[in-house]
Amino acid sequence: MNQSQVMVVNTTKQRESGHKAQMSNIAAGKTVADVVRTCLGPRAMLKMLLDPMGGITLTNDGFAILRECEVAHPAAKSMIELSRTQDDEVGDGTTSVIILAGEMLAISAPFLERKIHPVIILRGFQKALEDAQVILRSIAKRVDTNDREQMLSLIKSAIGTKFVSRWNDLMCNLALTAVQTVVRRSDDSEFVSVDISAIKPAGVAAVDAESTKPVAGGDAAAATTASATDAAPATTSVSAAVAATSAVVASADAAASAAPDVDVREVDIKRFVRIEKVPGGEIEESRVLDGVMVNKDVVHPKMRRHIENPRIILLDCPLEYKKVKNNITALRRMRKTDNNRIARATGAKIVTSVDELKEQDVGTGCGLFSIEKIGDEYFTFLTKCKEPKACTILLRGPGKDTLNEIDRNLQDAMCVARNVLFNPYLCPGGGATEMALSVQLAQRAKSDIPGVEQWPYAGVAEALEVIPRTLIQNGGGNAMRTLTELRAKHANGLTTWGVDGEKGVPVDMNEYGIWEPLAVKLQTIKTAIDSASLLLRVDDIVS
Numbered sequence: 001m002n003q004s005q006v007m008v009v010n011t012t013k014q015r016e017s018g019h020k021a022q023m024s025n026i027a028a029g030k031t032v033a034d035v036v037r038t039c040l041g042p043r044a045m046l047k048m049l050l051d052p053m054g055g056i057t058l059t060n061d062g063f064a065i066l067r068e069c070e071v072a073h074p075a076a077k078s079m080i081e082l083s084r085t086q087d088d089e090v091g092d093g094t095t096s097v098i099i100l101a102g103e104m105l106a107i108s109a110p111f112l113e114r115k116i117h118p119v120i121i122l123r124g125f126q127k128a129l130e131d132a133q134v135i136l137r138s139i140a141k142r143v144d145t146n147d148r149e150q151m152l153s154l155i156k157s158a159i160g161t162k163f164v165s166r167w168n169d170l171m172c173n174l175a176l177t178a179v180q181t182v183v184r185r186s187d188d189s190e191f192v193s194v195d196i197s198a199i200k201p202a203g204v205a206a207v208d209a210e211s212t213k214p215v216a217g218g219d220a221a222a223a224t225t226a227s228a229t230d231a232a233p234a235t236t237s238v239s240a241a242v243a244a245t246s247a248v249v250a251s252a253d254a255a256a257s258a259a260p261d262v263d264v265r266e267v268d269i270k271r272f273v274r275i276e277k278v279p280g281g282e283i284e285e286s287r288v289l290d291g292v293m294v295n296k297d298v299v300h301p302k303m304r305r306h307i308e309n310p311r312i313i314l315l316d317c318p319l320e321y322k323k324v325k326n327n328i329t330a331l332r333r334m335r336k337t338d339n340n341r342i343a344r345a346t347g348a349k350i351v352t353s354v355d356e357l358k359e360q361d362v363g364t365g366c367g368l369f370s371i372e373k374i375g376d377e378y379f380t381f382l383t384k385c386k387e388p389k390a391c392t393i394l395l396r397g398p399g400k401d402t403l404n405e406i407d408r409n410l411q412d413a414m415c416v417a418r419n420v421l422f423n424p425y426l427c428p429g430g431g432a433t434e435m436a437l438s439v440q441l442a443q444r445a446k447s448d449i450p451g452v453e454q455w456p457y458a459g460v461a462e463a464l465e466v467i468p469r470t471l472i473q474n475g476g477g478n479a480m481r482t483l484t485e486l487r488a489k490h491a492n493g494l495t496t497w498g499v500d501g502e503k504g505v506p507v508d509m510n511e512y513g514i515w516e517p518l519a520v521k522l523q524t525i526k527t528a529i530d531s532a533s534l535l536l537r538v539d540d541i542v543s
């Protein structure tokens with residue numbers, strides 16, 4: 001008997017299933033990888049992207065490029081998520097992770113053609129990943145995070161591939177200084193309050209911080225209601241009572257120099273390092289401030305614009321000034337984040353109402369309060385802080401696009417410094433690490449891996465060569481010849497040989513001096529293999 005056809009899935013939907021779906025995923029992954037392939041290494045090209053609003057992004061940061069791309073294919077979208085994970089986790093290696101993942105997918109195509117089941121391919125991949133992590137740890141070397149020279153050369157290799165590599169020394173110094181400023185080690189004593197009644201205050205700087213939350217329609221006026229008579233007694237009493245807070249620095253420093261393994265408790269770059277981009281001036285004028293800078297001017301023209309050793313109060317509540325007389329300078333409508341930064345830099349505590357002010361809430365860690373005009377805007381500087389645990393990087397430069405790119409590169413540089421503080425091990429850069437993994441995994445595939453799984457296992461080894469190969473191609477070298485030379489070196493156990501990305505020739509990283517954090521390498525390889533595994537598991541795409 002003749003059965004009529006039954007429609008289960010809506011026919012208007014596009015559907016790819018089985019082998020076709022896998023191939024389409026692989027093609028998508030390769031396409032995304034090809035977009036950022038020329039962005040790897042010191043000879044990296046820049047990409048110029050126009051967004052719908054007509055703005056321009058000029059960058060060679062893998063993640064920044066893919067973030068701006070609008071992609072339709074689901075597999076390509078998941079690849080882009082990849083570089084986001086990489087950016088959030090370690091902040092560097094966003095380009096390599098995409099290239100690697102694309103290559104992992106490309107390798108699995110012939111296995112699928114030969115009807116090897118995806119699960120077997122994935123098993124090979126997982127084994128290779130486990131072994132790769134072991135090999136990585138064996139070729140890593142320890143770094144002394146207190147040695148500024150070593151740290152600088154490390155950061156240099158991270159931004160040597162970026163747009164700012166022309167101002168390499170300057171940028172490395174900025175990044176390292178900023179990160180070392182905001183490090184909090186577990187042996188840093190919290191601020192201890194010491195009573196010094198002899199000091200007379202040189203003036204009070206009250207910083208009024210209204211939270212930036214929008215006030216509902218009619219309450220704009222009601223938000224600042226406390227009258228000046230309420231505020232004045234509070235502030236005068238503050239200037240009468242005198243105490244100072246000082247950090248016990250000596251013991252912490254002694255401990256840090258004695259034990260290099262100080263466990264670093266937190267390095268919060270996102271919250272406590274602010275990059276202020278001020279167009280104009282020269283890039284060489286950029287600097288890290290020993291304190292905080294805010295894009296604000298005083299509330300009333302008669303207030304002082306220069307106070308040495310100010311006493312700082314941070315208020316998160318409504319205030320109203322009639323004529324704030326008591327030599328008090330106020331700034332208003334500060335961002336929450338800026339307030340936190342000032343609190344962290346000067347030792348002041350944020351107070352939610354004027355009546356609750358206590359002496360220990362006053363910040364005395366700041367040496368100078370001044371307002372300067374840069375370009376055509378006024379900026380407030382709270383500098384010469386004793387132990388600032390927050391800082392601002394002031395960037396100057398020709399134009400907005402340039403500054404944005406420098407900002408992105410600095411973020412990468414700071415992330416690299418942060419990773420090494422947490423995990424003080426380095427691997428050779430310039431594709432040497434990938435080459436070492438490739439050669440050692442290929443040897444293991446022949447000897448230790450039985451059955452069909454050794455094909456995908458060896459495939460991972462082959463895929464890892466894509467990083468040195470791309471470096472050679474971008475540097476204009478001969479890929480076949482150079483890779484063969486490198487393989488020979490690594491087969492003889494010289495694990496530090498990689499590619500000189502400028503010329504595309506083999507070079508020993510011990511002499512060339514490019515080292516990368518182990519954390520970045522581990523994360524790159526993990527993310528790449530996991531993502532390839534994820535996409536190979538898909539056998540049906542309904543769109």
